[in-house]
Structure formats: structure tokens, C-alpha cells
Amino acid sequence: MSSTSSRRIGRIVRGMATSDGGGVKLNRVIGGHDLPMLDPFLLLDEFRSDIPGDYLAGFPEHPHRGFETVTYMLAGHMQHGDNKGNTGDLGPGSVQWMTAGRGIVHSEMPQQEDGLMWGFQLWVNLPAKDKMTAPRYQEFAASEIPQVALAGGGSVKVIAGTFDGVSGPVSGVATQPSYYDVLLPAGATLSLNLPAEHHAFIYVYQNVLSVVDGPQERPVQRGELAALTQGEAIAVGARGEEVRFIVVAGQPLNEPVARYGPFVMNTAEEVQQAFVDYQQGLF
Template sequence: DYIGGFPPHPHRGFETVTYMLAGRMRHGDNKGNRGDLAPGSVQWMTAARGIVHEEMPQQEQGLMWGFQLWVNLPAAHKMDDPAYQDIAPERIPEVRRADGVRARVVAGSFAGDDGRPVQGPVHARPTEPVYLDITVPAGQVFDWTAPPGHTVLVHGIEGECSVGVDAAALRPHRMAILRGGEDASVLRVQAASTPARFLVIAGKPLHEPVAHYGPFVMNTREELMQAVQDYQAGRF
């Protein structure tokens, strides 16, 4: 089903984050950026005031597996210049702890046994995002303190685990949402009888109105109409 890929299409007002686990995709956009998404790589694209891009498969058979996250931009940054980061697998640090927990750090930071935070290649973004790929051995517990006030998402990839103080069951392709307050939220995840792999994604809430239409995410209906007009007029 992926052979058709995603031919040229526009975006405005947010960022797309594509994380490949298997398969290969080729990125191209109208700003001259080109990238090869290989297993373990990340593409962090800031559409901002407007970009037209395509993502086309570089294979005709075999597994194509990955995630794409849309990260909203605050009103003050929605009309910034577009940007593109093509992050190869070797640029993403992996932290291994003595208890067997492994963390690939895409954005934000994660501390190992020595307490020193390891910084991912993506930082200084408006929403202060954290993006971690976590693997926990069978029966082990993963504790992590989120930045104060951040909303936290946990998305299951492989294996089963329990999340939070209520030990809610989390299976692959399911997601748990934890909303933090002024105090930092402590995330606890315990793997079941087999190892568990999951994404931990966190970001600062914007507390702004959201207006969305297709590939555009703005703050008002008028801004959406302007986005459509600008795209149709070739101003992206």
C-alpha cells in the first residue's frame, strides 16, 4: 500500500517529525532540501510559513515501518522561515543503563547511571520537545521525570507494559497521555513478562487556539484561508 508514497503537498504552521524503524523513504522539497530516511533515522521538518515536500518509498516490497508526529508551532513562530534536519542514525545517541534500560535520544535529554544528561540532536525548539525511544527488559521498571508542565505521551511499539500509578495496560499501537501541572510529572512504566519498547514524547502546551484544515495548522480560520490562497498563488 505504500508504493504510491506521498507526492508533493504543502504544509504551514507546524513541524513534522518522521522516525523510521524499517524501510527507506526519500525526502524532497521546494526549498532544495533532499534526504534519505533509512532505518533508525529522523527527519525534523519545520514547515513554518510554508513548504511543499514529498516522501517517496525507495523499495517495492518488504516492511515499511515508522512514525510521523506533527508538532504545533506557537503563533509567534508560525511564519518563520522553513527549515529541515536530516538526522542519520549514528547522530542519535543511545544511553544504556546498568538495569538494562536503553534510550535513543532524538530530542531533549536523558540521563544515564552517572546522572549526566545526554542531549539529542534536536534542541532549542519552541515547544521544548522530548523524543525518546525506550526499551525496558522484562519485568523492569522505567522511571522518568518530565519537564515541569509538559504533556507526556507514551506510545507502545513492541511488548506489553503498564503505565502510571494506576498501572494502565499499554500494548503496541496504543498510546497513554499524561498531562503535567506545575510540578514535574514522574512517568513510571513497567515491562510485562517480555521486553517492552515504546516512545516517550513530551512537549510544552501552547495554550493557544488551534485552527486546522488538511495540511495547515494555524490559530484562526482567517489564517487558514490565507494559507490556502498563498499556496494556490505559488507563494510557498
């Protein structure tokens, strides 16, 4: 691998504390002031709390149009329901990939009264040609997500895309995403190959990851997102202690984005139409 094909860190972003849904406290990393989007990714939230008041109100019924929502649980228990008849029981290690398409109304509500609730929600844009497609729902239990053991210790859970010849269960997504959950023990290193033209990021959710950035290594702290430059591979390592992080990549759409609340379209007129359609019960 030549140095010209190596990915580097484009920028490092820390999330901002906010709340959403019924008042669930979370860390917004993509979709805030510092990083409004990373095409095709519109939003990344990490929710993590063992204080019931931070999450019990959940995400009551609300609409979406024009993009996909991805919920990945690390701990806790959420229940999904929508107006297309889909129901989901999201436990630790499970993932839900919901294509809102032309319109869906759904809720995600905690199924616990105490304990740790921890996970991520990612919003993935849809290309203009697919924004009014029929809604689609994919859900996979932890047991359905393949885990690849690494030679130097640690593991990679493959939610979407392919790692070391192993493909994740999520399929049929327009942006051809990769979504990995990686565990590296202290002293381990890993070279991650991603489609060269895809936009990609690393988000560290436990301890500190060391990322090779050209001639040097840069630390990425817990709660920080490293947006990567385009290229073929990125080299990372765990120096002092075990580290856990997600790696996400997808095909950029390079299309205009008009977004307001739960609707993401290409023009302001399309967003206005989404409000009209929702108010008229057409979702």
C-alpha cells in the same frame, strides 16, 4: 519524589486505521475522533506494513504551513525532497524534523519495492509568533542519535530533549520537546523524568508496557497511547516480555487552533490566506 509530583495516566487511546498521502495505510492515534490533539501535538501516525501495496504510493508532493512534521523510521527507506532544496535519505533509525513555518512543499517517497516499512509521523504545532517563520530542515542518521544504556538492561534513544545528561540532536524547537525511543527487557523498570509542565504521552509499539498509575499498575497494549497527567516523573516496567515504546513531551501553547488539511494556523482567516498563498505559488 513525592506522590503529588508523579505523573499518572490521564486516558488511554487506541488508534484508528486510515490512509493518507497516496494511500499509505496507517494507524492514526492523535488527530482522529478520540484524540483530536494533545497540545502542542496535532497528529501521531504509525505506519507499519510489509505489504508493498500499503505504502508504495508514498506521500507525493504536498504543502504545509504553521507547524512541524517529524518522521522517525524504524524500518524501511524513504526519500524526502522539498521546494527549498532539501533532500533526505531516511533509513532505519533516522529522524527528520521539518519546520514548515510560512510554507513548504515536500514529498516523502518509499525507496524500496518490498519488505517492512515502519515508522512514525508526528505533527508539532508552532506558536503564533513562529507560524510564518522561515522553513527549516533537520535530519539525523541513526548513528547521530545517542543511545543511553540503562542499568537494569535496555536502552533509551534520545531524539530530542535530555535523558540522563545526554541530549538529542534535534535543537531550536519552540515547544522544547522530548522524544525518546525506549527498549526495556523483561523484568526491567524505568522512572522517566519530564518537564513538569509539559504535556506528554507514551505510545507502545511492541508488546505491553506496565505503567504505575497511582496505587496501581495499568497495562498499555501495543497500538495504545497513554496521555499522561502533568507532573515530574512516570514509572514504567516490562513485566512478561521485552517492550518497546516512544515517549514524547512538549510545552503546551494554549493558543487557538484553526486547521484544515495541511495548514494549521490560529484563525480561519489565516487558513484561508494559506490556501490563497499556495495557489499563487508563494510557498
